[in-house]
Amino acid sequence: MKKILLPLTLIAAPITAIHAQQQIEVEQIWNGTFRTNQLNALNTLHTKNQYSVLDYNRNTNSFTIDAFDFTTLEKVQTLFSSADFPEIKMISDYSINKTDDKILIATNYNPIYRHSFTSVYYLFDIASKSLIKISENAIQEPLLNKNGSKIAYAFENNLYVFDVATKKTTQITKDGKKNSIINGITDWVYEEEFAFVRAFDWNTDGTKLAFIKFDESEVPVFSMDIYGEELYPQQQVFKYPKAGENNAKVSLHLYDVVKASTQNVTLDTEKDYYIPRIKFTNNSNVLSVQTLNRHQNQLNLLFVDANSGKTTTILSEKDNAYVDVTDNLTFLQDNSFIWTSEKDGYNHIYHYNSDGSLNNKVTSGNWEVTDYYGYNPDNKTIYYQSVENGSTKRDVYSIQLNGKDKKQLSSLSGTNSATFSPDFKYFINNHSSSTQAPSYTLVETSSGKKVKEILNNSSLEEKLKKFDLPKKEFTTFKNEIGNDLNGYIIKPKDFNPKKKYPVLMYQYSGPGSQQVADKWFDSNDYWHFMLSKKGYVIVCVDGRGTGFKGAKFKKVTQKELGKYEVEDQIYVAKQLAKESFVDANRIGIWGWSFGGFMSSNCLFQGNEVFKTAIAVAPVTSWRFYDSVYTERFMTTPQENASGYDNNSPITHADKLKGNFLLIHGTADDNVHVQNSMLLINKLVSLNKNFDWLIYPDKNHGIYGGKTREQLYTKMTDYILEKL
Numbered sequence: 001m002k003k004i005l006l007p008l009t010l011i012a013a014p015i016t017a018i019h020a021q022q023q024i025e026v027e028q029i030w031n032g033t034f035r036t037n038q039l040n041a042l043n044t045l046h047t048k049n050q051y052s053v054l055d056y057n058r059n060t061n062s063f064t065i066d067a068f069d070f071t072t073l074e075k076v077q078t079l080f081s082s083a084d085f086p087e088i089k090m091i092s093d094y095s096i097n098k099t100d101d102k103i104l105i106a107t108n109y110n111p112i113y114r115h116s117f118t119s120v121y122y123l124f125d126i127a128s129k130s131l132i133k134i135s136e137n138a139i140q141e142p143l144l145n146k147n148g149s150k151i152a153y154a155f156e157n158n159l160y161v162f163d164v165a166t167k168k169t170t171q172i173t174k175d176g177k178k179n180s181i182i183n184g185i186t187d188w189v190y191e192e193e194f195a196f197v198r199a200f201d202w203n204t205d206g207t208k209l210a211f212i213k214f215d216e217s218e219v220p221v222f223s224m225d226i227y228g229e230e231l232y233p234q235q236q237v238f239k240y241p242k243a244g245e246n247n248a249k250v251s252l253h254l255y256d257v258v259k260a261s262t263q264n265v266t267l268d269t270e271k272d273y274y275i276p277r278i279k280f281t282n283n284s285n286v287l288s289v290q291t292l293n294r295h296q297n298q299l300n301l302l303f304v305d306a307n308s309g310k311t312t313t314i315l316s317e318k319d320n321a322y323v324d325v326t327d328n329l330t331f332l333q334d335n336s337f338i339w340t341s342e343k344d345g346y347n348h349i350y351h352y353n354s355d356g357s358l359n360n361k362v363t364s365g366n367w368e369v370t371d372y373y374g375y376n377p378d379n380k381t382i383y384y385q386s387v388e389n390g391s392t393k394r395d396v397y398s399i400q401l402n403g404k405d406k407k408q409l410s411s412l413s414g415t416n417s418a419t420f421s422p423d424f425k426y427f428i429n430n431h432s433s434s435t436q437a438p439s440y441t442l443v444e445t446s447s448g449k450k451v452k453e454i455l456n457n458s459s460l461e462e463k464l465k466k467f468d469l470p471k472k473e474f475t476t477f478k479n480e481i482g483n484d485l486n487g488y489i490i491k492p493k494d495f496n497p498k499k500k501y502p503v504l505m506y507q508y509s510g511p512g513s514q515q516v517a518d519k520w521f522d523s524n525d526y527w528h529f530m531l532s533k534k535g536y537v538i539v540c541v542d543g544r545g546t547g548f549k550g551a552k553f554k555k556v557t558q559k560e561l562g563k564y565e566v567e568d569q570i571y572v573a574k575q576l577a578k579e580s581f582v583d584a585n586r587i588g589i590w591g592w593s594f595g596g597f598m599s600s601n602c603l604f605q606g607n608e609v610f611k612t613a614i615a616v617a618p619v620t621s622w623r624f625y626d627s628v629y630t631e632r633f634m635t636t637p638q639e640n641a642s643g644y645d646n647n648s649p650i651t652h653a654d655k656l657k658g659n660f661l662l663i664h665g666t667a668d669d670n671v672h673v674q675n676s677m678l679l680i681n682k683l684v685s686l687n688k689n690f691d692w693l694i695y696p697d698k699n700h701g702i703y704g705g706k707t708r709e710q711l712y713t714k715m716t717d718y719i720l721e722k723l
Contacts, residue, residue: 022466024530026716029523030708034464036438036457036520042419042428046098049421050076051428054091063091065103070421073442073452079103080124085131092119097144101126104142104151113188113669116140116197123151123164134162135169140185141198145206150257152184152200152209159184159200159211161257172209172255172262179221179239182214187248189241190214192670193628194276194325204284207257208306212275215249224667227696238669243623243630243644244637250275252289254306265309267291267302274628276325280306281335288314290325296632299323301339301356314356317343321555322632324512328372338362338382340369342551349382351401362403368548370394371417375401376424383420383427383445389413391548392474392486392518396429398445409448412436415519420445428454432520434472434488437461468493470532472525474518477541477575479568483553486516486546487572490528490538495581501537502586502723503576504528509565510594511633512547512554515540527712531719539576543568559640561622561633562601562647569598570606577609588612588659588723590715593671593700594619596663600649600679604656612659612723614715617668617700620675621648653682659722660690663711665698691718 028034041054050067057064062083067076079096080103082088092109096102103126106119118138124131134142134151142153142162151162157176162169173183184200191197200211222240225233241247252265252275267273267289277290287304289311301315317323323341328349330338335354340347347369349362362382363369371385373396380401385394388408396410396418410416414433421427425445432438437457441450470493476484492501506528508515521529528538544564545557557564569589577584587610591599596618603613622630622644623637637644645651660683664676676692683690693714695702702711 021468023533024467024526026527026530026712027709029526029530029712034460034521034526036460037455038438039428039440039455041094043094043096044419044422045096045100046422047100049423049425051419051421052079052096054094063088065091065094065105070426070442073454079126080105084129087131087133088122097148098146099148102144102148104144108138110138113191115191115195116185121153132164132167135160141200143198143200143202145202146204147206150206152202154183154185154198154200157182157185159209159255161209161255170260172260173211173213179237180215180217182216182248184211184213186212187214187216187219188238188669189247189626189628190274190276193626193632194274196277199275199278201278201280201287203280203287203306204282207284209255209257210278210280210287210304210306211253211255212278213251213253215251218246219248220245222669222672224669224672226667236667236669240669240672241627243625243627243634245627247272247274247294247627252278252304254287254304254309263309265304265311267311277327277329279329281331281337282333283335286335288329288331290329292323292325294631295635296322296628299325301329314354315339315352317341319343319551319555321551321558326372330372330375332375333377338372338375340372342368345551349384349399360401360403362399362401363406364403366550367391368550370548373418373420373427374424378423381424383409383418383424385417387548390518391514392516394517394519396427407448409443409445411448411450413518415517418443426451433518434474434520436520438520467529469529470495474516477572479543480571483544483568485541485543485568485572486514486549487539487541488516490532492532492535492537495537497581499581500583501535501581502583503537503539503573503588504531504719504723505569505573505587505589506538506540506595507543507569507589507591507598508593508595509543509545509569509591509598511545511557511561513594514542514547516542523708527716531716534720536719536723537582539572541569541572543572557633559634559643560647561643562597565598566601566605566647569602570609573602573606573609584609586611586723588614588719590614590616591618592616597649600660600662601647601652603658603660604649604652607655607657610658612661612719614661614663614718615649616663616711617665617671617702618649618662618675618679619671620650620679621645623648624672624675624678650679650682653679653688654686656683656686656688656690659718660688661715661718661722662690662692663695663702663714664693665695665700665702667697668700670700 043052049070055064065080093106095104103124105122108120111117121134140154158173216239219239223237227233254263272294274292285306289302291300299317303312328340339350351359367388373383394415399406412431417430418427439456440454442452472488589599596615599613600615603610664673
């Protein structure tokens with residue numbers, strides 16, 4: 001046979017490209033290899049056209065809080081430097097008061113639950129450069145009043161007021177007791193599900209402090225063993241109201257600083273209710289209070305007279321399913337207010353008069369407002385973020401208070417979010433997409449024109465070229481009744497449509513959630529890219545119940561969590577199985593938390609299509625989960641037993657045929673390991689073959705040290721072996 005010699009240039013190029021390509025390793029996903037540059041602790045000042053950023057200098061091992069001019073992006077001054085104060089070893093957080101002359105600095109950070117923590121706090125006076133330690137104790141949620149003369153904070157379930165001038169502390173509640181009474185700080189379930197910790201607020205002149213008291217005495221106790229390294233394990237014991245069980249009894253109180261007296265406020269509401277928000281209006285004598293009935297399908301906005309304690313219902317919203325609580329309530333100078341609601345089927349902005357009568361609906365359309373940035377009284381303009389260009393994208397807009405002259409201010413396709421200057425003349429746009437790493441640019445608000453780039457991740461984009469990553473292909477899938485479901489597909493870089501590939505589906509699927517979004521990659525994306533390099537097709541689908549497509553799409557799962565969501569994932573899997581490039585015998589699914597609940601159910605109920613599933617920290621029965629979240633979507637087990645039981649993975653455990661890996665942390669205070677233990681017992685009683693992995697002393701995030709690397713290595717090996 002005649003030997004044919006190819007030109008050297010033709011064979012050298014592809015060989016070089018092959019050698020240049022790098023494979024993603026699990027270790028790299030968690031060691032910072034793909035970490036993005038970002039503006040840390042970015043805060044807008046209130047009285048100056050500036051923003052502040054927390055910086056760390058590795059050479060001097062010091063922290064600085066620096067102020068930058070919004071117009072020039074030049075550093076104006078260093079507001080604080082830990083190099084000048086040796087007692088400050090590290091800054092974990094900071095906040096600047098509304099007059100921009102004092103900074104609360106948090107050190108010695110110690111987490112409690114998802115949002116809560118204790119820290120040792122200092123107050124720094126910018127003008128005098130003096131530093132005051134607020135308390136020798138690690139405290140919670142210190143809050144300056146408007147003129148900076150007093151600081152309210154919580155310590156061991158009681159509230160205190162620190163006088164800045166005299167450095168004297170007054171204890172204003174004395175009945176606080178662990179697992180019994182909490183003053184001014186939310187209990188576990190409020191923190192987790194209403195997403196706030198500080199349950200107190202100053203009025204505008206700093207003379208009154210409103211706070212919520214939680215009486216947990218009748219809430220059932222949950223305990224977890226903490227194994228540690230000692231001879232005997234310890235127990236963590238806390239109050240956790242599960243679905244249908246007793247909640248904490250909440251009450252509202254007003255402390256008068258001048259009189260040093262506390263007034264109890266009687267709320268005209270049902271016996272069993274929630275107070276998810278309190279906020280003083282622009283009138284120092286008027287407190288706004290939001291209350292929810294236990295079913296969470298009626299939200300009331302009340303005004304409380306801070307002198308008499310008299311309450312007036314200003315606004316009431318009802319829904320057949322539930323009403324969402326937001327932080328968008330904004331009071332204008334005349335105490336009229338801006339409010340967001342999905343009462344017309346989509347989340348939009350409304351302007352109400354101070355008496356609760358509707359002034360006008362500001363935004364409208366078959367799309368959702370996804371964030372509210374603020375109101376500029378000078379030109380009567382509202383600034384917000386929405387999905388008007390598609391539910392997988394985010395853009396920044398302005399609109400007049402009267403609903404006219406709407407403008408799109410962001411120009412890049414993908415996900416845009418904004419931080420506005422105090423005068424609203426500029427904003428910092430944080431943009432990313434599935435093809436563009438996060439970047440920060442200064443934008444002129446009036447024109448929407450880019451003024452200057454602040455920060456980019458071009459070095460990361462350059463680094464990723466060596467990995468030759470596949471792309472996310474955004475698409476839609478039809479479910480069985482014809483709904484369009486957002487989805488994406490990640491195919492191997494060398495994809496050959498004539499070959500057959502195994503498919504791994506990923507989802508979360510919880511109410512109002514979204515996994516399919518045109519934004520930059522998270523850790524799971526890099527893991528999926530790694531699997532695609534190993535020959536797997538990755539598919540993610542947001543089924544019914546997920547968010548940003550209107551209330552009807554989101555709330556269809558009411559009283560049936562896990563029914564329609566599971567039906568959608570199984571149906572899409574069956575459609576994928578018909579594709580010429582899919583190996584119909586090798587389709588798997590995985591998820592975490594609600595996603596673990598889903599992947600378990602999908603494998604059990606869809607055993608004819610799914611071969612393998614991984615469930616991390618799953619709910620296995622909504623009977624075991626907390627009252628606020630569960631009852632919002634399911635009402636109570638006493639009212640809806642079939643909804644709870646018919647959609648539980650435990651109920652369908654007898655249908656397991658494929659490969660199942662169950663993973664949980666024993667110190668999960670959110671989705672208790674009890675969920676997995678009961679499912680394990682059920683599978684064992686049915687003599688089912690499955691795999692499980694327990695992480696001692698790890699919480700819902702299952703992290704710390706090499707934990708995530710070990711976890712994802714285990715999942716990788718399982719996929720390679722079982723799918």
